[in-house]
Amino acid sequence: MGIRLSQIAKTYGRPGTPRALEPIDLEIASGELVGLLGPSGSGKTTLLRIIAGLEQADRNPAGTIHFGSRDVTDVHVRDRRIGFVFQHYALFKHMTVFDNVAFGLTVQPRKSRPSSGEIRTRVHQLLEMVQLERFAKRYPAELSGGQQQRVSLARALALRPEVLLLDEPFGALDAKVRQDLRRWLRHLHDELNFTSVFVTHDQEEALELSDRVVVMSDGRIEQIDAPADLYRAPANRFVFEFLGDVNRLEGEVRDGVLTCGEARLAVDLPEGPQELLLRPHELSLDAAPSATAHLPVTVTAVVPVGAEVRVELAADWLAEPWLATIGHGDFERLDVRRGQRLHARPQRWHRFGAEDRPAAKPSLA
Amino acid sequence: MSLALPRLTGRRRVLPGFGLSLGISLMFVSLVLLLPMTSLVGQLSGISLAEYWAIISDGRVVASYTVTIGAAALAALVNGAFGLLLAWVLVRYEFPGKRLLDALMDLPFALPTAVAGITLATLYASNGWMGRLLEPLGLQVAYTWVGIALAMAFTSIPFVVRTVQPVLEDLPQEVDEAALTLGASDATAFRRVILPHLWPALVTGTGLAFVRSLGEFGAIIFIAGNMPFETEITALMIFVKLQEYDYVGASAIASVVLMVSLALLLAINVWQGRFIKRLHGGRG
Numbered sequence A: 001m002g003i004r005l006s007q008i009a010k011t012y013g014r015p016g017t018p019r020a021l022e023p024i025d026l027e028i029a030s031g032e033l034v035g036l037l038g039p040s041g042s043g044k045t046t047l048l049r050i051i052a053g054l055e056q057a058d059r060n061p062a063g064t065i066h067f068g069s070r071d072v073t074d075v076h077v078r079d080r081r082i083g084f085v086f087q088h089y090a091l092f093k094h095m096t097v098f099d100n101v102a103f104g105l106t107v108q109p110r111k112s113r114p115s116s117g118e119i120r121t122r123v124h125q126l127l128e129m130v131q132l133e134r135f136a137k138r139y140p141a142e143l144s145g146g147q148q149q150r151v152s153l154a155r156a157l158a159l160r161p162e163v164l165l166l167d168e169p170f171g172a173l174d175a176k177v178r179q180d181l182r183r184w185l186r187h188l189h190d191e192l193n194f195t196s197v198f199v200t201h202d203q204e205e206a207l208e209l210s211d212r213v214v215v216m217s218d219g220r221i222e223q224i225d226a227p228a229d230l231y232r233a234p235a236n237r238f239v240f241e242f243l244g245d246v247n248r249l250e251g252e253v254r255d256g257v258l259t260c261g262e263a264r265l266a267v268d269l270p271e272g273p274q275e276l277l278l279r280p281h282e283l284s285l286d287a288a289p290s291a292t293a294h295l296p297v298t299v300t301a302v303v304p305v306g307a308e309v310r311v312e313l314a315a316d317w318l319a320e321p322w323l324a325t326i327g328h329g330d331f332e333r334l335d336v337r338r339g340q341r342l343h344a345r346p347q348r349w350h351r352f353g354a355e356d357r358p359a360a361k362p363s364l365a
Numbered sequence B: 001m002s003l004a005l006p007r008l009t010g011r012r013r014v015l016p017g018f019g020l021s022l023g024i025s026l027m028f029v030s031l032v033l034l035l036p037m038t039s040l041v042g043q044l045s046g047i048s049l050a051e052y053w054a055i056i057s058d059g060r061v062v063a064s065y066t067v068t069i070g071a072a073a074l075a076a077l078v079n080g081a082f083g084l085l086l087a088w089v090l091v092r093y094e095f096p097g098k099r100l101l102d103a104l105m106d107l108p109f110a111l112p113t114a115v116a117g118i119t120l121a122t123l124y125a126s127n128g129w130m131g132r133l134l135e136p137l138g139l140q141v142a143y144t145w146v147g148i149a150l151a152m153a154f155t156s157i158p159f160v161v162r163t164v165q166p167v168l169e170d171l172p173q174e175v176d177e178a179a180l181t182l183g184a185s186d187a188t189a190f191r192r193v194i195l196p197h198l199w200p201a202l203v204t205g206t207g208l209a210f211v212r213s214l215g216e217f218g219a220i221i222f223i224a225g226n227m228p229f230e231t232e233i234t235a236l237m238i239f240v241k242l243q244e245y246d247y248v249g250a251s252a253i254a255s256v257v258l259m260v261s262l263a264l265l266l267a268i269n270v271w272q273g274r275f276i277k278r279l280h281g282g283r284g
Helices: A044-052 A097-106 A116-129 A145-157 A175-192 A203-209 A227-232 A237-242 A328-334 B018-044 B049-056 B059-092 B098-104 B113-124 B129-137 B145-170 B173-181 B186-215 B218-224 B234-243 B247-279
Strands: A003-010 A021-028 A033-037 A064-067 A082-085 A163-167 A195-200 A212-217 A220-225 A247-254 A257-260 A263-266 A272-278 A283-286 A296-303 A308-314 A322-327 A341-346
Touching: A003 A044, A021 A044, A021 A220, A033 A044, A033 A203, A044 A082, A044 A163, A044 A195, A044 A212, A082 A145, A082 B173, A097 A116, A097 A145, A116 A145, A145 A175, A145 B173, A175 A203, A195 A203, A203 A227, A212 A227, A212 A237, A220 A227, A220 A237, A237 A272, A247 A263, A247 A322, A283 A322, A283 A328, A308 A328, A322 A328, B018 B247, B049 B247, B059 B098, B059 B145, B059 B186, B059 B234, B113 B129, B113 B145, B113 B218, B145 B186, B145 B218, B173 B186, B186 B247, B218 B234, B234 B247
Parallel strands: A033 A195, A033 A212, A082 A163, A163 A195
Antiparallel strands: A003 A021, A003 A064, A212 A220, A247 A257, A247 A272, A257 A263, A283 A341, A296 A308, A296 A341, A308 A322
16 A cells, blocks of 8 residues: 655644654655655654654645545544554563564454454464564563564554554664564565555665665655665765765865865866765775875774775875775785875765755766 | 682672661661561560450450541542542643642642641531532531541552652553554553553552551541541550550550551562562563
8 A cells, every 4th residue: 555645744842943844745655665764853753653643744734644545644543554663662561472462453343353263373473474483472571672673563563554664663773683674574575565664764774675765854855766876866965975974075176176285186177166075985095196186195094894994094185084995905905004105096976066966976987 | 809708708799888888777777667666566565465355356446447447448549540640640741830730749748747637627627618518418528437538548649649650651652652553442552551551550559558548647637526436547546545544555556557557568569579570571
């Protein structure tokens, strides 16, 4: 079931105070897995809670929410038939795992309530699905965080909702468990084919898990795109900076050369002050300057862990240190160590003008 | 450090002063609680078991047990309901004057109970504000059993509010939201999710209010009317014995109150311990 929001806005407190959510239009296709990504205070959780019906959108402008063709704008959360997963699990601590998962089934009106035998079968299916069958009789306090969140997921899925909403579902878990649960949620989503929206402030999580990512800041949607497109073509500077580490190069352009202290870089840009942004992997290092780039730097830290080596660079002409990620091949060839003088070579760079349009990104390689 | 030191140093505590602080605590408890209680029991050593039984099963005294326990039970139940409501209002809603209401909750603790008793008596006497309204309806509060319960309820309401409040603050709103997203009605969410969570605190608070009411004296005697066999409370019986210089009799009755209170407190503690274990891990 698709979700369609139109002109959804939210103000906390008195009218006139800044909006937590500017009027937002958003369409989510049936079966899609969409991530709401943004820093804290960007309105992503508010938006999710409005979709769930836990929060009421402003009356003015009068926004609407549709699930498929059903208008749910004024439908109470208990009748929206959604599954909701909370960051801190929100399990019923006085109930066993079994009773937690069965809750949604047992509170249904007597007429539509399944028989206790059916409930038992269904709960055991769900617990099997989240691989917690052995723990049916345990209390939530006896489980680990990852297990509790799986119980919470099973509980949310008990009523077979067509829309599953997750509020920072992995935020309270450690890195390894988070990785497992992510993969597993993706798998579950593909198998059961519900429409999911999840909130996260972790770009990696959003990019890895989502079909499409909605990047938000200050109550506005900055960009909606598939992860690859989002990373390749960020709509503005905010999105670019939020999606990963950024190196900044500010300088004065004259005769096609950007100068900043002793640093020089050949660029095809109009005269005047310019600012270029570079991703760490878009920098390579070498012992000598190239024909187009003269960027002398000093290595201040080396982290040779993982597929790439992270190298921190400093120079007099840099306000903030740069970060470069280079291959182990280069790392060994240059014998990179702390205090070494090297030359940085940008492979490509990005520029966002005042109007927030992405500029040309020539390859300098 | 030498290995020959006694075993205790093997598991030195990070925080120093355990021995000293425990010692002082025990001394304080002994001086303030245990010593008076021992002397109370000491008073009783002069009489035989039969005499003891005769004193505590005297008709007038037994009638006072009934009045006290009945009124205390009513007061505790009423406080259980209203204390829960008050705690709920104080935790879950924002409204002007919330801090004031919160502070007001402690008033019965701070106010001399005699002041409360006199105030209640004047209010509910047949010529008082409330009394004048209730009299025509055939409801008499002052100088009856109901008045006793009222005074008890007044002095013991903080016990319920202050025990339930922190537990309610610990219950994240997400939990009732979770119940609602699963289709539960408000009433079902309250009955099946919120109440079970608050239950231990509520029972403890109500129990404490009950025990406190059993021993209340100052607030009650002014409104009770103190008619033998009808509105005399047990604490008053002790007072009467004392006025007659019957210290042994007073001690005998006091020992009954003491034992009942102690047994109740112990029961509450044991029961609560079992419940809490389940909520915070360990087998329930």
